[in-house]
Amino acid sequence: MELKKPSFDVIWIMLMIWTSIPSGVSWSMNDILFDWIDSQMRFYPPEKLYTYNTVCNTASCKQTGKILLKGLNKSANPCDDFYEFACGRWAISNPIPSKNLDWSCQRISESNIEKRSLEILESKLPPGAVYPSKLIREFYAHCMDINARENAGLTPINNITRVMGGWPLIGENSIDVNDKIKWQSVDQYYQQLTGYNSIFKISVTSDYLNRFDNQIMIEPGKFPRPEFFPLSTRWKGWPENDTSYTILVKKVAGIFLKDQNISYTKENFDNDIFDMLQFEYKLYQIQTETTNSSKDMTTIEELQQQYDNMTMQHENNNSIYNPTAKINWLKSIREIFAPWNFTINTTEKLFAPSLDFFTRLPQLLNTTKNKAIVNYIHWKFVLLMMPFTNDQMKELVHSGPGKIFAQTLETRRRDCLTEIRLTHVLYREYAQKYFPKTDKLDIANMAEIIRDETTEMIKNSHWLDFKTQAEIIEKIRDIHIMIGYPDWYDDNGTAIINYYKELIPGQSHFENTLNNLKFMNQKSLAEFRQPMEKYEWFLQPLTLNGLYKYYFNSLLVTMAFAQSPIYYTDLPIAVKYGLLGSIIGHEIFHALDPYGVTYNKDWKQVSIPAKTTNEYKNKINCIINQFDNYTLHEKDPTTNKSIGIRTKGNRTKNEDMADIEGIRVAFASYRIHMKQNEPSRLIGLEEFNSDKLFFISYANKWCQAGKIKWWEENYSNNKYDAHSPSRLRVNRPMSNFDEFAKTFNCPIGSNMNPQSKCIVFGGH
Secondary structure, rough: OOOOOOOOOHHHHHHHHHHOOOOOHHHHHHHHHHHHHHHHHOOOHHHHHOOOOOOOHHHHHHHHHHHHHHHOOOEEEEEEEEOHHOOOOOHHHOOOOOOOOOHHHHHHHHHHHHHHHHHHHHOOEEEOOHHHHHHHHHHHHHOOHHHHHHHHOOHHHHHHHHHHOOOOOHHOOOOHHHOOOHHHHHHHHHHHHHHOOOOEEEEEEEEEOOEEEEEEEEEEOOOOOOOOOOHHOOOOOOOOOHHHHHHHHHHOOOOOOOHHHHOOOOOHHHHHHHHHHHHHHHHHHHHHHOOOOOEEEEEHHHHHHHHHHHHHHHHHHOOOOOOOOOHHHHHHHHOOOOOHHHOOOOOOOEEOOOOOHHHHHHHHHHHOHHHHHHHHEEEEEEEEHHHHOOHHHHHHHHOOOOOOOOHHHHHHHHHHHHHHHOHHHHHHHHHHHHOHHHHHHHHHHHHHHHHHHHHHHHHHOOOHHHHHHHHHHHHHOEEEEEEEOOHHOOOOHHHHHHOOOOOOOOOOOHHHHHHHHHHHHHHHHHHOOOEEOOOOOOOOOOOOOOOEOOOOOOOEEEEEHHOOOOOOOOOOHHHHHHHHHHHHHHHHHHHOOOOOHEEEOEEEEEOOOHHHHHHHHHHHHHHHHHHOOOOEEEEEEOOOEEEEEEHHHHHHHHHHHHHHHHHHHHHHHHHHHHHOOOEEEOOOOOOOOHHHEEEEEEEOOOEEEEOHHHHHHHHOOOOOOOOOOHHHHHHHHHHHOOHHHHHHOOOOOOOOOOOOOOOOOOOO
């Protein structure tokens, strides 16, 4: 049947009706009308549409237009509260999923990434795939094989603990632990098994001072599972009262006892648990009392002397020398690096940011029973590997304070996505499928335009003295910008094969996890005598974030951004710069935030004249005062309850400054880019020209709905995000920007166009 061509005027009238639907009308009706309009517009060639407006009519433009429109509250005055104008209907149109505490563009993007990643893992091996692609699918299948995991139960852990005589806490060890099995031997055993020590941590890190070499870093050992049992509350009220963490220890030990049918006396059991917990608690105490420094360097010989001096001091005070305090640092470090035959002597330099910890450690070890330390080392391993056994043990770990955990097929799929850990394989396949080279080139081009406009802003900053201005421009021009993913993903597969060639696949999820844990640690340790990788990829490519790295003057934008609702190649230029360009601009200006501005492109401190320094401080203080002590009232859409958020300008000043300057340079860059391109509008938002689309797009990426608990966890008195709340991230930068006021005709003195504005670089 031949379809009748509708009147274009009818379509246009319906389009205008659709764009003016009030917020109370259901979105199902809105979607039906949108789909009808879209279906009718195919009857008309693009040139017919352009007689009304140049409207982007691609699939991605339609999707983005829908997203932006669903946030708009046209009844709000954009000159009074632009966040309310751009995001006022976000919570209505995007209900918070029951499992989430908040919902935003970022959460939607993360959900899309998760869905795509799982589709890759659950897909058949593509023709010509490299061996690691086969391996990651096998690892995922092992993780999802719940029957095999349930059948194995606790056996994998028991087999490992028994190698060193068993876990004394559950009575496996009939030998007198205090005499026969020293904690130093148990610690070395687990280091060889997992790559990690228990009481201290040895790793390899970049030498940020000389910027050429890698170095050994020594620091206190990490405590087990802080993501589920936060250190700030782990010991609250203990030992007078049990905490969720101490209850966990008793439950887990009881399950192991029952599993092996081991008889025990309650008194001995309780005493052993108390001694072990007390040791961990005291370790935590001396860590919190330790003064950290980013510049503390020592040698193995100096560390040993300091450590031995403190050991002898405590021995003299106590008139007792306990062998538990003995640590041979040269021997311990050599054992860790033994697989590579590195020559390590007492003169080897160590980066020790928590050196004070190692002067406090001898006293604790000297006054602690060997058995308690051995129990703690075993416990760290047990708690680390518990989630990779059966569901009972996984639920115990995941059900930390205030958490409810129930394993379902969906939660298992998500857990396995994160637990398989062959991340480079997944990221490479994701890039091949979802991040074409054209996207990478387009984003890189945007970044270069933004870099150029940043230097123009600095040139127009007449308060800068000539020398400082020249150094800052040189720093911006020298920023190394990385887009999408590591370049080595692009070869024929040789690099990814070589990367994983030493990973030994296991026969179970437990074995795979353990083998991969050691593999990744050894990959890092093997870098010790290698030249420092100056431009290391310091974010996972599917992390939805951009990041400026101060030490290396480098900037990274991951491929996670290259998807709805943040980016498509064919979106109008104004939308791309509002959504993604402002993020790039934000990160570039971190090079000049209150921390970054004091260093040059080579991470050397610069001497800035007092007059210029004072000018800069005054501008930053303007921002601090503008963002400080401001009370926001945010509503939980699930309960309609409100919470007051008190802002803290001094804490957020670096991010606030980057937001203010980032949107300004992104807008200037969009204007430059538009000189070679025809303006276009989005379907459904035809009433908004390119400038307005830029600001609406910028705001939309910060649209958010949060439950009371989310606001408390991120903006309470004790916890405060380094970024300002979303409403301020939209309203404050725009209220400091004259171009915004011109675009929306905001009168001087209105909320969004105050007389006094805060900017740092360039003019208003």
